[in-house]
Amino acid sequence: MGWCVVAAVAAMALPIRADDTVGKYRIQLVWGTDGPPSAGKDMKPLDAAAASRLRQLRWTNYFVTKTEFSAADGKEPRRVTLSDRCAVDLKEVDGGKLEVRMLSLKPGTEPRQVANRSIGHDALKKGEMLVYAGDSKDRWDDCWLVIVDAPAKTAAATPPKP
Amino acid sequence: MNEKEWTLDLQAYVDGELEPSRRADVERVLAGNAEARELAAALRSLVELVRAHEPLERVPETREFYWSQIQRRIEQEAALDARRADGATRAAGWLRWLVPALGVAAVVVFVSLNRSGSNPVVEVASATMDDAVGMTFRSDTDGVTVHWLR
Numbered sequence: 273m274g275w276c277v278v279a280a281v282a283a284m285a286l287p288i289r290a291d292d293t294v295g296k297y298r299i300q301l302v303w304g305t306d307g308p309p310s311a312g313k314d315m316k317p318l319d320a321a322a323a324s325r326l327r328q329l330r331w332t333n334y335f336v337t338k339t340e341f342s343a344a345d346g347k348e349p350r351r352v353t354l355s356d357r358c359a360v361d362l363k364e365v366d367g368g369k370l371e372v373r374m375l376s377l378k379p380g381t382e383p384r385q386v387a388n389r390s391i392g393h394d395a396l397k398k399g400e401m402l403v404y405a406g407d408s409k410d411r412w413d414d415c416w417l418v419i420v421d422a423p424a425k426t427a428a429a430t431p432p433k434p
Numbered sequence: 435m436n437e438k439e440w441t442l443d444l445q446a447y448v449d450g451e452l453e454p455s456r457r458a459d460v461e462r463v464l465a466g467n468a469e470a471r472e473l474a475a476a477l478r479s480l481v482e483l484v485r486a487h488e489p490l491e492r493v494p495e496t497r498e499f500y501w502s503q504i505q506r507r508i509e510q511e512a513a514l515d516a517r518r519a520d521g522a523t524r525a526a527g528w529l530r531w532l533v534p535a536l537g538v539a540a541v542v543v544f545v546s547l548n549r550s551g552s553n554p555v556v557e558v559a560s561a562t563m564d565d566a567v568g569m570t571f572r573s574d575t576d577g578v579t580v581h582w583l584r
Contacts, residue, residue: 324576325573325576325577325578326576326578326580327576328571328573328576328578328580329580374566374583386565386566386583387565387566387567387581387583388565389567389579389581391579395577398577399577400577400578400579401577401578401579402579402581403578403579403580403581404580404581404583405580405581405582405583406582406583406584417580
């Protein structure tokens with residue numbers, strides 16, 4: 273299935289509080305295509321604001337296949353599985369940054385890290401998006417994207433109902 | 435000659451594009467092979483059909499006017515190229531010292547930026563041998579950093 277996984281780990285733009293507690297991050301698995309969504313798939317269009325920020329990419333349509341919210345507190349990375357093929361590990365690191373590891377999943381094998389990037393909390397609070405993307409292996413000319421960002425705290429605290 | 439080569443030769447023969455040294459071979463085969471003659475006839479019919487129904491692109495101008503415009507444009511481009519070449523010669527003189535000066539300026543800017551401690555929005559946390567990021571694109575306007583994986 274051609275999934276555009278836009279791995280954008282965007283640290284949520286949380287309002288600054290005295291204890292600087294980390295809130296939840298939003299991770300979206302997105303499929304980019306120039307065509308309509310696949311029939312029978314429960315996919316919603318990526319919100320217009322986010323889609324407009326991907327205007328430098330050439331695809332016309334972006335559909336969200338999965339949305340997860342996760343914090344990254346604790347010493348161990350927090351794993352967010354997005355599909356049977358990919359997952360991300362979130363981890364807070366020194367210097368006020370969020371580390372986002374992109375993992376490739378294959379049955380019968382250990383998850384393999386394919387990329388590791390970090391983004392500052394300040395940037396995430398300003399609404400920055402971190403995106404991992406690649407060509408779809410299933411559908412020609414489509415792409416996948418994993419977008420990580422930090423939406424407004426109130427939105428993050430209550431994930432949207434499916 | 436295998437079947438594919440034979441078919442290509444036959445197509446070229448029908449189009450009148452087969453080199454003379456091989457034309458005799460094709461004609462010899464056609465003379466003795468009814469199936470080959472049928473194929474050649476079918477190819478000729480196809481060629482005639484395409485030619486007969488090929489849509490024509492018509493321009494509103496007359497033929498003479500159309501080609502005169504092309505000739506005028508060619509002459510204009512040639513004059514423009516001559517002027518550009520003259521300007522390029524003068525510009526080359528300036529570039530001899532401008533390029534090194536710009537290089538020095540770039541180094542100064544780079545060093546000063548690094549000293550100021552500016553932090554990139556997105557950093558490479560740890561690039562391992564398995565790092566699959568083939569290209570990174572950053573848009574300051576949109577606040578997006580895209581890492582394209584191979």
